[in-house]
Amino acid sequence: MAEIKSTLELAMERTKKITISEKEREEIKRKRIEKKVNGLSNRYIEGHLPFNEILREMERMDEKTQAKVREILLSQWIEALSLSDEDERLLKGIESLKHRSLDELKQTHYKLISQYQKEKDRLKEEAGTQWIETLRKNGIYGSAVEPNIEVNPLWRKEEGTLDQRYSKKLKELKEQLRNL
Secondary structure, three states: OOOOHHHHHHHHHHOOOOOOOHHHHHHHHHHHHHHHHHHHHHHOOOOOOOHHHHHHHHHOHHHHHHHHHHHHHHHHHHHOOOOOOOOHHHHHHHHHHHHOOOOOHHHHHHHHEEEEEHHHHHHHHHHHHHHHHHHHHOOOOOOOOOOOOOHOOOHHHHHHHHHHHHHHHHHHEEEEEOOO
């Protein structure tokens, strides 16, 4: 009587002769490293992992891998910089990985955020005033009228223009950080 083989046994028989090339091994290793770095980076950004834990993880790696991890982290953290004022953690991490003080660039970043926020608040106030005036002309007024600025087409247009202008400045700052 014929022996019945499981699917696993059949798969194992077929894959006995298959070997992984050196190029494939390197690709698997690269993907594994990237996945680990992405996890470390995200946990650090979210505040769930202190920087010294990242350093400990890097110490366990060979020099070539450490350099690659440092490069990936720097790239991700620089790219994650935004026009919000929640970038302090990122800047500290970048500064630590670059092994140099970034005080001047940090001040430039803070000024950029401050200018952006002030201008955004001013534009929002202007759009709100115009929106209230438009509602008043249409017979909608009173102390209970609170216009939703976020849906105002004028505000959206102004906000888009403002974001574009400041995004260019932020991009220049990121380029400076990359080139240090």
